[in-house]
Amino acid sequence: MRNQIKTMCLGMLSLTGLVLAQIAVAQGNDIKRTPSGHPDLSGTYDVSTLTPMTRPREFGDKMFLTNDEAAVIAARALERDIERNRASDPNRTAPPQGGDGSTGASGNVGGYNTFWTDAGTSAFQIDGNWRTSIIIDPPDGQFPPVTDERRAARREALGAGEAAPVREGGANDGTAYWLDAGLDAPGPYDNPEQRPFAERCLLSFSSTGGPPMMPALYNNHKRIVQSEDTVIIQIEMVHEARIVRMNAEHDPAHITKWLGDSIGWWEDDTLVVETTNFRDTPAYSQGSANMKVTERFRMESGDKLIYTFTVDDPTVWSAPFTGEYAWPRSPNKVFEYACHEANYALEGIMKGARMLEAEFRGEAPEGVPNPTR
Amino acid sequence: MQASVGKFTLILALSSALSLAASPLTAQDIPRLANGRPDFSGIWQTLNEANYDLEPHIARHSLQMREGPINPVPAIPTLRMGAVAAVPGSMGVIVGGGGIPYTPEARALKEEYMANWSESDPEVRCYLPGVPRATYMPMPFQIVQSENDFFIAYQYAGAVRDIYLDNPGPSQVDSWMGWSVGSWEGDTLVVDVTGLAEGTWFDRAGSHHSYELHVVERYTMIGPNHIEYTATIEDPQVLTEPFTIKMPIYRRIEENARLMDFRCVEFVEELIYGEARRHPLPRNID
Numbered sequence: 001m002r003n004q005i006k007t008m009c010l011g012m013l014s015l016t017g018l019v020l021a022q023i024a025v026a027q028g029n030d031i032k033r034t035p036s037g038h039p040d041l042s043g044t045y046d047v048s049t050l051t052p053m054t055r056p057r058e059f060g061d062k063m064f065l066t067n068d069e070a071a072v073i074a075a076r077a078l079e080r081d082i083e084r085n086r087a088s089d090p091n092r093t094a095p096p097q098g099g100d101g102s103t104g105a106s107g108n109v110g111g112y113n114t115f116w117t118d119a120g121t122s123a124f125q126i127d128g129n130w131r132t133s134i135i136i137d138p139p140d141g142q143f144p145p146v147t148d149e150r151r152a153a154r155r156e157a158l159g160a161g162e163a164a165p166v167r168e169g170g171a172n173d174g175t176a177y178w179l180d181a182g183l184d185a186p187g188p189y190d191n192p193e194q195r196p197f198a199e200r201c202l203l204s205f206s207s208t209g210g211p212p213m214m215p216a217l218y219n220n221h222k223r224i225v226q227s228e229d230t231v232i233i234q235i236e237m238v239h240e241a242r243i244v245r246m247n248a249e250h251d252p253a254h255i256t257k258w259l260g261d262s263i264g265w266w267e268d269d270t271l272v273v274e275t276t277n278f279r280d281t282p283a284y285s286q287g288s289a290n291m292k293v294t295e296r297f298r299m300e301s302g303d304k305l306i307y308t309f310t311v312d313d314p315t316v317w318s319a320p321f322t323g324e325y326a327w328p329r330s331p332n333k334v335f336e337y338a339c340h341e342a343n344y345a346l347e348g349i350m351k352g353a354r355m356l357e358a359e360f361r362g363e364a365p366e367g368v369p370n371p372t373r
Numbered sequence: 374m375q376a377s378v379g380k381f382t383l384i385l386a387l388s389s390a391l392s393l394a395a396s397p398l399t400a401q402d403i404p405r406l407a408n409g410r411p412d413f414s415g416i417w418q419t420l421n422e423a424n425y426d427l428e429p430h431i432a433r434h435s436l437q438m439r440e441g442p443i444n445p446v447p448a449i450p451t452l453r454m455g456a457v458a459a460v461p462g463s464m465g466v467i468v469g470g471g472g473i474p475y476t477p478e479a480r481a482l483k484e485e486y487m488a489n490w491s492e493s494d495p496e497v498r499c500y501l502p503g504v505p506r507a508t509y510m511p512m513p514f515q516i517v518q519s520e521n522d523f524f525i526a527y528q529y530a531g532a533v534r535d536i537y538l539d540n541p542g543p544s545q546v547d548s549w550m551g552w553s554v555g556s557w558e559g560d561t562l563v564v565d566v567t568g569l570a571e572g573t574w575f576d577r578a579g580s581h582h583s584y585e586l587h588v589v590e591r592y593t594m595i596g597p598n599h600i601e602y603t604a605t606i607e608d609p610q611v612l613t614e615p616f617t618i619k620m621p622i623y624r625r626i627e628e629n630a631r632l633m634d635f636r637c638v639e640f641v642e643e644l645i646y647g648e649a650r651r652h653p654l655p656r657n658i659d
Contacts, residue, residue, distance in 0.1 A: 034519065035407035042522055190651040192642045201638055223535065225517045225524040227414045232517045232524055234533055239501075241526040241533045243515065243632060257634050333541060336548035340638045341500045341572065350649035357651070 030302035031269075034226065039269050039299045041224045041231070044334060045327035047213070047307070048120035048220040050077055053323065055133035055141025063141070065123055065130035074122040084114040118218040124326040126306055134214075137310075137322040144319040176356035183361060189353030192346060197281070199346055201339035202258075204237030207284040209259055211242075211275045211293040212309035212323065214284075221334045222327065224297075231264055231271065236334050244273050251277060259283060260293065271297040288315040303329045403560075403594040406520055411560050411594045413516045413523070416625040416632065419602075422463035423509040424496075426578035427618060428472040429465035436460060436577055437490040450491040453658060460577075466509075468603070468617040473580055479611035486579030494577055498645060499637035501532050501549035503573025504566045504588050505604040505618065513625050515632050523555055523562065528632045536564055544568025547584060564590040575606075583610035598624035 032040040050073055059065075065073070123130050133141035146154075178187030188194060198205035206216035213222065213235065223234035231244040244264040251261045253276075261277035273295040280289040287293075291313040300306050308324035311317070358364070404412040425436075435447035436458050451458040467473065475483060486493045496502065502510055512528040523536040536555040544552030544567045552568035566588040574581055587607040595601045600622040607615040647653060 040519075042519060187651065192646040192650070200642065202636060223524075225519065225522040225535075227517050227519050230414065230515070230517045232526060234524070234535070239531060239533050241524075241531065243517075243526060251631070258636055333537070334535065335546075336501075336550055338501055338549045341549060347646060347649060350646055354649060354651065 031299045032302060034228075036228060038226075038266055039271075040226065041271060041297055041299065041305060042226045043224060044330045044332055045222045045224070045305060046220055046330035046332065047215050047222055047325070047327045048118060049122070049124045049134075049215050049325055050074065050120045051123040051131050051134060051325065053134045053214065054143065055135065059132040059141070061140060062132055063129075063136065063139075065132055067130070070123045070125075070130040077121060081114055116218060118220065120215065120220075126324065126326055127300060131325070134323040134325045135321055136324055138319070144317045144321050146316055147314070147318050150316050174356070176353065176360040179357060179360045187353065187357075189350060192350060195346065195349065197283075197285075198238075199349070201238060201343045201346075203283050204235065204240070208237045209235040209240040209242065209283050210309075211260060211262070211273070211295055212284055212311060213295075213307070215325070219337060221330060221332060223334050231273075234334060237337050238339050239337050250274075253277060256289065260291075269298060273297070284311070286316060287311065287313050290315045300326070305329075403597055406518070408520050410520070410557065411562075412518060413562070413592060413594065413600065414518045416513050416515045416630045417600065417622045418511075418513040418625055419509040419620055419622050421466060421509065421620050422461050423466045423618065423620060424506065424511055424576055425460050426463065427466055427576050427580055428578070429467075429470060430460070430462055430578075432462040433460040437488070448491075466618045466620050468619050471616075473575075474613045474616055475611055476613055479581070483579040483581060486574075486581060488579075490577060490579065493579070495573055496577065497641070499530055499641045500572065501530055502527070503549055503569055504534070504551050504553070505590060505606070506573060506575055507532055507534070507550070508590075508602060508604070508622070509620065512635060513630065513632060526632060528635045530635065530637055536562075547571075549573060551588070558591075560593060562592040564592070566590065581611065582606075582608045585610045595621075598626060 034040045055062075123132075125131070135141045135143070138144055176187065178185055192200060196205070197203040203209060204216065204219070207214045208216045208219065213233075216237065219237040221236040223232075223236075225232045225234070229246050231246065233242040233244065234240065235242065240259060242259055242262055244262040246264045248263045250263055255261065256277050256279045258279060260275035260282065262273050262275045264271055264273040266272070275293045275295070276291075278287065278289050278291050282288070282291055284291070284293070291311060294310045294312070296306075296308040298306050298308075305327040306324060307327050308322065310320050310322045312320040404414075406412045434445060435451045435454070437448040437451045438445040439448040440446075447454075447458065464470070465472075473483075491497055496510075507514070507525075507527050507529070510527065510529040514525055514527040517524045517526070521538060523538060525534045525536065527533070532550055534550050534553050536553045538555045540554050540556070547568050547570040549570050549572065551566040551570075554565045556563050556565075569582075569584070569586045569588065571582065571584040571586070585608050589605045589607075591601075591603045593601045601619070602622050603617055603619045605615055605617045606612070643654070648656065
């Protein structure tokens with residue numbers, strides 16, 4: 001049965017791929033324009049994609065997928081979703097304490113299952129070609145090498161124990177393992193400021209707000225509203241509104257912002273947005289305060305925006321890199337992502353760590369006893 | 374009439390060509406989009422005491438008070454803030470000059486909230502402000518408008534509202550900032566807001582509502598730099614009748630007016646999670 005579905009999907013998808021390619025060529029002239037003549041980018045886009053940021057090694061220097069390869073990628077994802085969405089066995093036993101060993105957001109005990117994820121149903125296509133990776137420059141689809149300074153700094157941080165101690169494999173085994181190094185040893189849950197921005201509801205994970213704005217496991221909607229002097233890009237995850245000031249100058253360098261300071265201008269039919277003035281912790285977490293991101297927005301057709309970005313951060317990378325991917329229009333509306341208002345998890349994470357530490361020290365932890373022990 | 378306007382403009386142009394070029398509108402003119410609709414685009418802010426208390430009130434010692442030997446005095450949570458936490462007086466923003474028409478039970482709950490303000494006002498915890506409170510938070514907001522879109526970004530807590538001009542039907546589920554459907558009545562934008570979750574307040578004086586809150590806002594430009602704003606508030610669970618608030622909204626005319634970051638989630642972490650640190654900082658002053 002599953003093989004039948006797979007064959008059917010493969011057939012359907014390769015057909016769809018061919019049809020889409022033809023439509024993309026035919027649709028060049030249906031781009032809406034504003035009263036002043038610029039392309040009208042306003043609307044809602046779903047940027048989810050199965051194409052990864054960096055190119056899988058199997059594709060080498062190949063920038064494009066064949067229709068068949070794209071169809072296989074989509075069919076595999078569909079097959080995986082069908083498999084994971086099967087009804088649970090009502091007579092199943094409880095999973096083992098500490099999880100069943102599976103990893104990732106949909107793995108282990110209490111993780112999100114596939115119902116909650118929405119990472120796309122196909123690779124993306126630009127100008128009729130399926131892409132193997134988002135990064136297009138360097139031409140091998142990989143990040144340029146990090147600078148010697150950055151590599152040395154990372155090594156030093158690891159050597160000094162500044163990086164959060166993590167159990168091998170990342171598994172949470174339900175103990176205060178960080179106290180193995182001594183009862184006073186620092187741990188990753190000592191302070192809320194040590195937790196990731198997404199856990200604290202300060203920013204989304206996966207740089208959905210960026211810049212550069214990247215696709216994520218779910219909540220992939222972007223909403224653009226455009227006036228003559230301002231472009232707003234609303235990002236679904238954690239209700240960000242990037243405000244792009246058109247034909248303006250950057251603010252003074254010491255006015256740093258969580259999402260940077262964005263100014264924009266038109267180059268023919270392409271909206272160019274340049275962002276600087278990052279804090280030392282940009283949403284694109286690999287970058288530094290010295291990052292400059294240049295984004296380009298162009299409509300390939302009335303229904304598809306092409307988003308291109310160049311990241312230039314000489315502190316981190318030995319050369320700039322450029323990526324691009326497609327933003328198809330979506331009929332959806334962006335629902336409010338109110339994160340902090342119900343962030344019971346962070347309090348639970350902090351207090352849970354205090355209980356585990358007490359348990360490690362052989363003290364009776366305060367609060368509700370762990371029912372699994 | 375047309376001729377006299379033309380003559381007036383000509384005189385202005387001759388006497389002050391430079392300033393006319395910089396500001397081509399007369400006091401009565403309002404900016405408009407190509408399709409003729411008023412153009413509300415820009416950075417705006419209210420200038421009043423509504424966020425302290427919608428109702429008419431004289432100045433008070435503090436946002437939170439307790440009984441003193443002679444008269445009420447600041448409560449412990451706001452004591453050290455002194456005059457910074459005092460409440461300025463106001464004639465109120467409620468049309469007709471009265472108070473909020475709460476039921477007796479809802480009035481009692483408001484007073485209880487007010488007495489425990491620091492523990493119960495969602496603003497203290499940096500929660501999304503809801504509608505209409507977002508309008509009169511003491512920070513700017515920015516409207517970006519085109520023929521088909523009307524979007525409001527608020528500085529406080531980075532709140533956002535997409536005002537749907539294509540009427541997508543009723544709200545599907547409640548949210549902090551609600552579900553806003555806009556329509557034009559002449560030059561007035563009327564925004565019907567439903568789907569408002571009950572966790573928000575109207576002010577720092579404990580003015581609460583239920584999930585049955587329904588707000589109808591009206592935005593009218595009364596000059597190039599002024600909006601007349603009204604919000605009619607219905608809530609059959611806590612009000613005996615609807616009431617309307619009214620206030621001007623002012624354009625932030627400074628050239629460098631901006632929405633700045635006010636990501637206050639970070640600022641309340643010590644308040645909310647500080648006790649759960651491995652080594653908590655002192656929580657009491659004495």
